Amino acid sequence: MADSPSPSRTAAVIVAAGQGLRAGQPLPKQFALWRGKPVVRHSAEALAASGIAPIVVAIPAGAEEVATAALAGIAGIRLVTGGASRQQSVHLALEALTQDAPDMVLIHDAARPVLPVEVIKRLLAALDTAPGAIPVLPVVDSLTTADGAMMGAPARREDLRRVQTPQAFRYADILAAHRAWSGPADAGDDAQVARAAGLAVALVDGDEALHKLTFASDFAAARAPIRVGTGYDVHRFAPDEEMWLCGVRIEHHSGLSGHSDADVAIHALVDAILGAVGNGDIGSHFPPSDPKWKGASSDQFLVHAAKLAGEAGYRIGNVDLTIICEAPKIGPHRPAMRARLAELLGTSVEAVSVKATTTEKLGFTGRSEGIAAQAVATLIAD
Incomplete structure (x- = not known):
């Protein structure tokens, strides 16, 4: 195994409270099998193997039994019931860490099962100079805006990045940012919450392996051909x-x-x-x-x-x-x-x-x- 980061005061949040209906699985996609294990277990194991604890997993209401079975045997796991939106689920999970008061926290989507340790290292290193850091990938395709069903104005791909998770923050800063949020809890990710609170967010190299499982074809691709x-x-x-x-x-x-x-x-x-x-x-x-x-x-x-x-x-x-x-x-x-x-x-x-x-x-x-x-x-x- 590659050398682990130094996460002695790093906790993690895994967001697994959605329904995952587009994936076409018989249960929410985060608990469906992918490469022989429940989806959520893959990233939880990667975080635990890096010495990160506790790991708070936000789950849907009533999913305690299936989540417990999916995560059985992984050290440092805690379950919290999520909210009606991703943002609410993360906020509830962060509040569940107040007694631990970690220095740093990684916030990760369960639907991204492959979590390279090198990405974790880059994110935590970036927190030495910034209160937040996110993994990103360049956009390689040409881009355009849409005018209904017609092509609109071009967009500069050089100015854009594809954002992934986990996203890393100094714990106190991101908790305060969530508490200070006003308006509907509909932020697409925690970097948006951080930016709204005036926090600088550094960019680090992401990894194509952090692909998000979204559709039924993503699960089909995981089957042996x-x-x-x-x-x-x-x-x-x-x-x-x-x-x-x-x-x-x-x-x-x-x-x-x-x-x-x-x-x-x-x-x-x-x-x-x-x-x-x-x-x-x-x-x-x-x-x-x-x-x-x-x-x-x-x-x-x-x-x-x-x-x-x-x-x-x-x-x-x-x-x-x-x-x-x-x-x-x-x-x-x-x-x-x-x-x-x-x-x-x-x-x-x-x-x-x-x-x-x-x-x-x-x-x-x-x-x-x-x-x-x-x-x-x-x-x-x-």
């Missing part, structure tokens, strides 16, 4: 059962024994898809102890697995299935098998591979005691 899962299953032959493979009934002197229709190929493929999205296995979704699945068609298991992949933000890239047996011969049925699997998965036949092999008379498949199948599924982020 490709995920791969594997599956394997075995069923023994049974003389009084039907033979189903890949959703196709095959005439054979024996079928396969199982709680459902024992379609060993589909079962392997279901496990491959569930494995790719990290969602258990076929037994956890369709337990053989449940009489509801007695004799059930395995088609519905595969449809369910594909649906779960879709809900996780993935579509079928391709599937590759190998059936291992001495008999029946798979080749004559391969076109029908591929077509049926493609139909169940909602994908093209070209994305479905069905192969067969023997074990040269070795093992239980070689002794014609049963059939094994192994599958690989590749999922692509939508």
